[in-house]
Structures are given as C-alpha cells and as structure tokens.
Amino acid sequence: MKRILFFTLIILFDLGFAQVSTPYWGTSGITASGSYWLGTKNPYPLIFKVNNLEIARFSPGVSNSSGLRFAQLTNSTVSNSPLNVSPIGVDNNGEVIRISSLMASITSSLTITRLVTNTATAIPFNVDDNAAFGTVLHSTTVNNTRFTVTRNGKYVVFAQPQIERISNATAACIFWLRKNGTTAIANSAIRYQPGSNLNIAIPLFVTLDLMANDYIEIMCQTQDTNTYQLTNTAGSGSGSTQIPNTPAIIIDIKGFYN
Structure with missing residues (x-):
C-alpha cells in the first residue's frame, strides 16, 4: 500500500509541475544507504500547491537561505528588504510558526x-x-x-x-x-x-x-x-x-x- 501511495504521489508531481521542473525519485547521491529521495535534477523550484494555491516551495539554495519558503506565512511588503520577511520556527508539535523579531x-x-x-x-x-x-x-x-x-x-x-x-x-x-x-x-x-x-x-x-x-x-x-x-x-x-x-x-x- 505504501509503495502504491508513493508512486501515486510521483505521478501527481509529474502532472502538476511539468511546466516548472521534472521530479525524480531514487537513491543515488544519498549518503544514507537505501534512503529514498524526491526532487529535481534542474535548477527550477519544486512547488507544492493545495487547491491551486502555493503553500510551499523548495528552491536552489543561495547564501544565507535554506531554500524552503512557506508562501502563506509571508507578510505584506515592508520597507527595507532586510525586514520584509517573517521569522519562523516550530512549536512543540512541529507546526511552523512565526516568531517575534x-x-x-x-x-x-x-x-x-x-x-x-x-x-x-x-x-x-x-x-x-x-x-x-x-x-x-x-x-x-x-x-x-x-x-x-x-x-x-x-x-x-x-x-x-x-x-x-x-x-x-x-x-x-x-x-x-x-x-x-x-x-x-x-x-x-x-x-x-x-x-x-x-x-x-x-x-x-x-x-x-x-x-x-x-x-x-x-x-x-x-x-x-x-x-x-x-x-x-x-x-x-x-x-x-x-x-x-x-x-x-x-x-x-x-x-x-x-
């Protein structure tokens, strides 16, 4: 059942993100032997949507950035670019939250x-x-x-x-x-x-x-x-x-x- 669900997700990714990047899964390049991975082999982001609304994306890493963005946690535009982002963290349940800064x-x-x-x-x-x-x-x-x-x-x-x-x-x-x-x-x-x-x-x-x-x-x-x-x-x-x-x-x- 888990294998069927995993391959179903792969197909959905391929249908939903073909215009942005081609998802792959495999074990090559992973340090932990036998681990599976899901991602892309080109420099475009992997975007997650619900009801056609972007909720998160993984982008190629840049300096001082994890490459992970949660779209629904962004703030309205603020003057001066160093402050126009929401600092985030996780609570005791693992939920992503905005923290004071x-x-x-x-x-x-x-x-x-x-x-x-x-x-x-x-x-x-x-x-x-x-x-x-x-x-x-x-x-x-x-x-x-x-x-x-x-x-x-x-x-x-x-x-x-x-x-x-x-x-x-x-x-x-x-x-x-x-x-x-x-x-x-x-x-x-x-x-x-x-x-x-x-x-x-x-x-x-x-x-x-x-x-x-x-x-x-x-x-x-x-x-x-x-x-x-x-x-x-x-x-x-x-x-x-x-x-x-x-x-x-x-x-x-x-x-x-x-």
Missing part, C-alpha cells in the same frame, strides 16, 4: 535649545541619528514631530529630555506620548518638579501596541511660562577624551513582530 528601529534627536511653554506642544526632531529602518518612518523636515509605523506590532519607545530650569518658579514640567494627534497614551507621562536650577535628564520608557499608519509624538508642557527649556549642550574636546553633544531630547523606537 525586530522589525523597526530609529533614533532621533533635537539639537537646538527649545522653550517649554504652558501650552501642550509636540516636540520636533531635527536629526535622525540612526536612519529609520523597517516599519517606522520619520521626516526631519515635514511633520517632524511624528513617528509613523507601517504595520501592526509592539513598539518600545525610549526618550530622554534634558531640562533646564531658567527661572525660580516651581511649576512642574511634564512629558507624555500622544497617538494620532489626539489620544494621550495611558501611563506614559513623566513629571519633573524642581528643587534647584540644575539641568536634569529624565527618561521616558513605554511599550505599546500600534496599528499600521498610527503615529506617535512626544508632548511637553509646563504650568508657567518661561520656566523651563529643553537644552542642547555642545560637546567638547577631541580624540579619545572627546565629550559628545548632549541633545535637548533624544528618542529611540524599536518595533517587534507580535
């Missing part, structure tokens, strides 16, 4: 000193220290307060403003994340209440789920005018003892497949 990254800064006002204001970023990679977009000239994602996923946002108190007022200075220009991200606010006139850098760290075309901004506000500013501090020195520039605020965003 980095799909987006960007680091941006504000390198000019900027006054914090008593009006809630989105902070612009005029420098991309590490260019947008994968599923996050940012422009330093157009809507430069916005970081837009191009696919669903989990995103980690880290930001650190450098705040300088420029008056003796004691009002709080607050930073938070806003989504799509309207929605404050829950539990994303950090608050600075001064005790001196010293500069201070405080971090903001949030993990959130975003949908394709969502964008986020960092907002800031103080309760009094002319109390705080985001201060850009120029670097100094050179060579091995050089101190780099300290930006008024820096943001780092990482995106991961769900």
Whole structure:
C-alpha cells in the first residue's frame, strides 16, 4: 500500500509541475544507504500547491537561505528588504510558526535649545541619528514631530529630555506620548518638579501596541511660562577624551513582530 501511495504521489508531481521542473525519485547521491529521495535534477523550484494555491516551495539554495519558503506565512511588503520577511520556527508539535523579531528601529534627536511653554506642544526632531529602518518612518523636515509605523506590532519607545530650569518658579514640567494627534497614551507621562536650577535628564520608557499608519509624538508642557527649556549642550574636546553633544531630547523606537 505504501509503495502504491508513493508512486501515486510521483505521478501527481509529474502532472502538476511539468511546466516548472521534472521530479525524480531514487537513491543515488544519498549518503544514507537505501534512503529514498524526491526532487529535481534542474535548477527550477519544486512547488507544492493545495487547491491551486502555493503553500510551499523548495528552491536552489543561495547564501544565507535554506531554500524552503512557506508562501502563506509571508507578510505584506515592508520597507527595507532586510525586514520584509517573517521569522519562523516550530512549536512543540512541529507546526511552523512565526516568531517575534525586530522589525523597526530609529533614533532621533533635537539639537537646538527649545522653550517649554504652558501650552501642550509636540516636540520636533531635527536629526535622525540612526536612519529609520523597517516599519517606522520619520521626516526631519515635514511633520517632524511624528513617528509613523507601517504595520501592526509592539513598539518600545525610549526618550530622554534634558531640562533646564531658567527661572525660580516651581511649576512642574511634564512629558507624555500622544497617538494620532489626539489620544494621550495611558501611563506614559513623566513629571519633573524642581528643587534647584540644575539641568536634569529624565527618561521616558513605554511599550505599546500600534496599528499600521498610527503615529506617535512626544508632548511637553509646563504650568508657567518661561520656566523651563529643553537644552542642547555642545560637546567638547577631541580624540579619545572627546565629550559628545548632549541633545535637548533624544528618542529611540524599536518595533517587534507580535
């Protein structure tokens, strides 16, 4: 029965893939004596279909590729080719699954000193220290307060403003994340209440789920005018003892497949 089934599969392969490649079976070229193999002798892929829909293919191996592709696990197109694939693995039952992996990254800064006002204001970023990679977009000239994602996923946002108190007022200075220009991200606010006139850098760290075309901004506000500013501090020195520039605020965003 097994032999009949095996030869039936060979015939089906021959009928279904004649236009692409000619399947063969045999024992030649196999290290393990007596092992059977099924494949092709030409450089074309061997494609598997169900209901005329491709589900998998074996292609001639190339560098850094196994040659095996599961068509139904591919993702919609993503900018930057290194990230437009689904990382896959297998679960305890041997089922092929998609596994979590980095799909987006960007680091941006504000390198000019900027006054914090008593009006809630989105902070612009005029420098991309590490260019947008994968599923996050940012422009330093157009809507430069916005970081837009191009696919669903989990995103980690880290930001650190450098705040300088420029008056003796004691009002709080607050930073938070806003989504799509309207929605404050829950539990994303950090608050600075001064005790001196010293500069201070405080971090903001949030993990959130975003949908394709969502964008986020960092907002800031103080309760009094002319109390705080985001201060850009120029670097100094050179060579091995050089101190780099300290930006008024820096943001780092990482995106991961769900």
